Amino acid sequence: MKILNADQIRALDQSTIQNEPIAPINLMERAALAFVDWFVDHFSDKKTTKIFCGLGNNGGDGLAIARLLLERDYPIEIYVVRYAPRESDDFMHNHRRLKLVTDSVRYIESSDDIPSIRHNEVVIDAILGSGLSRPTEGIVKSTIEAINRAPAMVVAVDIASGLYTDQPNTSTDVIIEPDYTISFQLPKLAFILPKNGRYVGEWQIVNIRLHKRYIDLAPTPYYYTQARDARLLLRKRDRFSNKGSFGHALLLVGSYGKIGAAVLSARACLRSGVGLLTVQVPACGYAILQTAVPEAMCLPDTDEHYLTGQSAVDSLPPATFSTLGIGPGIGKNPGTLTMLRNLLPTLEKPIVIDADALNLLSEHRDLLDKLPRNSILTPHPKEFERLTQPWANDYQKLDSLRDFAKKYKVVVVLKGAYSAVATPDGDIHFNSTGNPGLSTGGTGDVLTGILTALLAQGYDPIEAAVLGVFAHGLAGDKAAEKRGPVGMTASDVIDALSWT
Numbered sequence: 001m002k003i004l005n006a007d008q009i010r011a012l013d014q015s016t017i018q019n020e021p022i023a024p025i026n027l028m029e030r031a032a033l034a035f036v037d038w039f040v041d042h043f044s045d046k047k048t049t050k051i052f053c054g055l056g057n058n059g060g061d062g063l064a065i066a067r068l069l070l071e072r073d074y075p076i077e078i079y080v081v082r083y084a085p086r087e088s089d090d091f092m093h094n095h096r097r098l099k100l101v102t103d104s105v106r107y108i109e110s111s112d113d114i115p116s117i118r119h120n121e122v123v124i125d126a127i128l129g130s131g132l133s134r135p136t137e138g139i140v141k142s143t144i145e146a147i148n149r150a151p152a153m154v155v156a157v158d159i160a161s162g163l164y165t166d167q168p169n170t171s172t173d174v175i176i177e178p179d180y181t182i183s184f185q186l187p188k189l190a191f192i193l194p195k196n197g198r199y200v201g202e203w204q205i206v207n208i209r210l211h212k213r214y215i216d217l218a219p220t221p222y223y224y225t226q227a228r229d230a231r232l233l234l235r236k237r238d239r240f241s242n243k244g245s246f247g248h249a250l251l252l253v254g255s256y257g258k259i260g261a262a263v264l265s266a267r268a269c270l271r272s273g274v275g276l277l278t279v280q281v282p283a284c285g286y287a288i289l290q291t292a293v294p295e296a297m298c299l300p301d302t303d304e305h306y307l308t309g310q311s312a313v314d315s316l317p318p319a320t321f322s323t324l325g326i327g328p329g330i331g332k333n334p335g336t337l338t339m340l341r342n343l344l345p346t347l348e349k350p351i352v353i354d355a356d357a358l359n360l361l362s363e364h365r366d367l368l369d370k371l372p373r374n375s376i377l378t379p380h381p382k383e384f385e386r387l388t389q390p391w392a393n394d395y396q397k398l399d400s401l402r403d404f405a406k407k408y409k410v411v412v413v414l415k416g417a418y419s420a421v422a423t424p425d426g427d428i429h430f431n432s433t434g435n436p437g438l439s440t441g442g443t444g445d446v447l448t449g450i451l452t453a454l455l456a457q458g459y460d461p462i463e464a465a466v467l468g469v470f471a472h473g474l475a476g477d478k479a480a481e482k483r484g485p486v487g488m489t490a491s492d493v494i495d496a497l498s499w500t
């Protein structure tokens with residue numbers, strides 16, 4: 001699914017109005033109805049609901065929502081925040097319609113007009129939407145502050161008033177802090193960025209049938225991966241395939257005390273469809289790996305505690321494997337650095353790089369230029385910061401992510417809520433699955449195993465990253481359903497992996 005910017009959202013509305021065609025007021029009605037459908041589902045107990053409306057089309061939505069909820073016998077109080085002399089045409093239109101069913105529209109012009117809000121009430125925020133162009137001030141700001149102080153549930157229409165759709169807010173901006181945001185048709189970039197969490201709450205998209213062709217043609221670097229997108233990427237297996245059809249991966253993983261990382265990445269790789277798997281671990285990990293993961297072949301390194309790339313037994317040269325996954329648990333021993341230094345220039349096919357392999361890259365940046373094109377790097381934000389530099393806000397972080405992926409021609413998976421997959425072409429795919437339970441040791445090793453398996457099977461690296469991150473998050477969600485986000489472990493994530 002695409003994520004469009006505020007200008008494109010405006011143009012999309014216009015395109016819908018012209019091409020469907022539909023009168024603007026009817027499109028607003030459709031939006032209001034979609035909101036109300038959600039609302040009556042979630043707030044069926046008909047608590048007193050205070051609706052705060054601005055003077056633009058977000059306010060127009062609010063007035064239409066008020067009328068529709070009145071028709072459904074909700075106890076509604078309507079407040080219009082009068083911060084400017086003029087209202088939008090569709091606001092006026094809905095104002096007239098509302099007047100036909102109720103007289104009790106109240107106006108907020110000064111702080112004295114702001115009503116008190118009690119804990120068993122619900123607030124609908126329709127003050128400002130995607131038309132926001134400057135920080136909130138005056139009576140808008142005071143009203144937002146009063147709503148934020150109130151103990152009531154708050155539901156934002158389209159986007160929280162005061163939150164920009166696609167650009168950074170400053171730390172002094174006053175913004176609604178909703179429990180829910182119900183947004184129209186497409187997610188907004190603002191919803192996906194960590195610093196905005198409290199200005200978004202739980203968010204949901206409702207479909208208002210905006211012009212599909214406009215959306216299909218609209219250029220954007222931002223995508224949001226949902227189940228149907230992931231499903232399209234998943235390949236079917238040929239009835240006549242054999243284990244040779246799905247590649248032979250080599251994992252270079254583990255060090256003394258961290259053989260668990262090797263086991264987790266190997267198990268995840270096998271659960272993700274790799275044909276054959278060889279795992280090279282320091283000699284101390286040999287018996288552990290052979291016992292814990294009997295499906296994998298094991299190459300003990302000549303070093304007891306660290307990977308050096310030298311194997312005690314004969315093996316294929318790394319470049320002959322379908323792909324490699326390097327990093328989980330390897331540490332930063334000088335011998336391991338030498339291994340990486342010798343290995344990278346010999347490789348031509350994309351590989352997966354994680355954890356301490358990334359930290360070695362950030363400490364020896366000349367190695368970045370030696371990465372095989374389209375390799376997948378999987379940093380968490382701290383590791384990514386070490387590879388680049390600190391950022392002032394989430395938007396700068398995205399710029400930095402995109403620049404890095406383009407410069408080194410790699411795919412970067414920035415892990416976290418809504419993990420971001422940045423491509424060498426400058427696109428960013430945000431993931432929709434996953435939960436805070438994934439913030440536990442070993443889940444990164446699992447992701448490395450998954451991505452290595454997908455590359456080994458011949459998936460294009462961007463598709464592998466988008467699909468692998470989605471499947472990893474989904475398995476995390478299934479593990480959390482069973483154990484709760486607190487109780488789940490990386491092994492539960494592996495057990496919950498499914499590719500259907």
Ligand SMILES: NC(=O)C1=CN([C@@H]2O[C@H](COP(=O)(O)OP(=O)(O)OC[C@H]3O[C@@H](n4cnc5c(N)ncnc54)[C@H](O)[C@@H]3O)[C@@H](O)[C@H]2O)[C@@H](O)CC1
Nearest residue numbers: 013028031056057058128129130131132133134135136158
């Ligand atoms: N255009 C359409 O056809 C549709 C629009 N919809 C609604 O329309 C909203 C966008 O409406 P508008 O473009 O009228 O914009 P808003 O309702 O978000 O804002 C209204 C106007 O307030 C002014 N403004 C900007 N920042 C301000 C600030 N900080 N303080 C005070 N005034 C400020 C601007 O002049 C802006 O146009 C969407 O968020 C959505 O809720 C929906 O009804 C769906 C259909």
Ligand SMILES: [K+]
Nearest residue numbers: 125128159161
């Ligand atoms: K709003």
